[in-house]
Amino acid sequence: MVRGVLINGNHKKQSRLSGVHQYILDYFMKAQVHVQSIFVHDLPAEDLIKANFSSEEVKHANLLVADANFIIILTPIYKASFSGILKTYLDLLPQKILVGKKVIPVAVGGSLAHLLALEYTLKPVLSVLGATEVFNSVYIVDKQIERLEDGSYRIEEEALTRLTNELQVVLSSRAFV
Numbered sequence: 001m002v003r004g005v006l007i008n009g010n011h012k013k014q015s016r017l018s019g020v021h022q023y024i025l026d027y028f029m030k031a032q033v034h035v036q037s038i039f040v041h042d043l044p045a046e047d048l049i050k051a052n053f054s055s056e057e058v059k060h061a062n063l064l065v066a067d068a069n070f071i072i073i074l075t076p077i078y079k080a081s082f083s084g085i086l087k088t089y090l091d092l093l094p095q096k097i098l099v100g101k102k103v104i105p106v107a108v109g110g111s112l113a114h115l116l117a118l119e120y121t122l123k124p125v126l127s128v129l130g131a132t133e134v135f136n137s138v139y140i141v142d143k144q145i146e147r148l149e150d151g152s153y154r155i156e157e158e159a160l161t162r163l164t165n166e167l168q169v170v171l172s173s174r175a176f177v
Contacts, residue, residue, distance in 0.1 A: 001034060001045065002033050002034070002069050002070070002171070003033075003034045003036075003067060003068050003069055003070075003072045004028060004033060004034070004035040004036075004040070004068055004069065004071070004072065004170075005035065005036050005037070005064050005065055005068040005070075005071050005072070006021060006024060006025070006035060006036070006037045006040060006071075006073075006074060007038045007040065007065070007071060007072070007073045007074065007086070007087025007089070008037060008038065008039045008040060008041075008074045008075075009073065009074060009075040009076075009082060009083045009085055009087075009089065010039075010040075010041065010074065010075070010076055010083065010085075011041050011076075011083065011085055012041060013039065013041075014151075015074075015076070015108075016108050016140075016142050016145035016147065016153065017074055017076055017108045018153065019145050019147070019152070019153025019154075019155060020106060020140060020145065020155065020163070021037070021074055022076060022106060022152075022153065023153075023155060023160070023163065024072060024106075024163070024167065025037070026141055027164065027167050028167075031096075031171060033171065034128075036064050036068075038061045038064060038065070038089075040085050040086055040088070040089045041085060043055075043057050043058060043061060043089065044057055044058075046090065047092075048085070048088040048089060048092070049088065050121070051088075051091060051092060052092075053092060055092075058089075058092050060129050061089070062092070062093060062094065062097070065093060065098075066094075066097055068101060069101065069102065070101060070102035070103070070104070070170050071101050071102070071103045071104075072103075072106060073086070073097065073103065073104070073105050073106065073122065073168075074106045074107070074108075074128075075105075075106075075107050075108075075118075075122070076107065076108055076109065077108070077109030077110070077114045077117045077118075077139075079105050080114055080117050080121070081106065081117055081121040082117065082118065082121055082122045087125070090129065093129055095128075095129065095130070096130035097129055097130060098121070098126060098129040098130040098131035099130035099131075099132070100130075100132075100133075101131065101133065101168045102135065102170045103126055103131045103132045103133065103134045103135065104134075104135045104136075104137075104138065104166050104167070104170055105118045105123065105137040105138070106137070106139075106140075106163065106166075107122075107137065107138070107139050107140070108137045108139075108140050108141075108142050108145065109139060109140075109141065109142065110141070110142055110173045111116075111141060112141060114139070114175055115139050117139075118137040118139060119137060119145055120135075123137070135166050135169055135170060136166055136169075138159075138162055138163045138166050140155070140159045140162075140163070141159075144156040144158070144159040145159070154170050
């Protein structure tokens with residue numbers, strides 16, 4: 001069975017990134033693929049800050065990553081880089097945990113000026129963690145995501161197309177041969 005994990009490196013659950021996260025969950029549910037989510041901000045802050053590798057919550061999250069076939073990493077872009085809270089969690093992952101896993105970096109940022117932030121900041125960290133199959137990054141400008149009155153989000157079609165294309169690639173039969 002194909003299993004995936006979404007690692008959400010946002011500092012809160014209600015944001016434009018939440019809309020992207022929900023879209024990805026819905027996509028995989030429709031494809032009948034088992035996906036679990038790790039919300040880094042739900043992990044104990046003290047364990048993240050003090051790099052507590054023996055934390056039960058961190059060990060549980062790391063097991064989800066170890067058991068997954070693919071990983072989607074979601075992050076806001078702050079000051080031309082991925083979020084600091086995401087970095088604190090990535091530092092707690094075992095050294096080569098991403099070997100053999102398909103990885104898609106997904107980010108939401110304030111302007112196109114940060115379009116390459118994932119390429120220059122996140123991908124090198126993923127490489128150190130053993131990722132050799134990192135698919136195209138998906139960068140979405142926050143103006144492309146609208147929060148609706150009911151609390152849900154609407155993502156512009158152009159951004160959805162780019163995101164969906166990468167999700168389809170990770171699920172293609174060749175991706176898991």
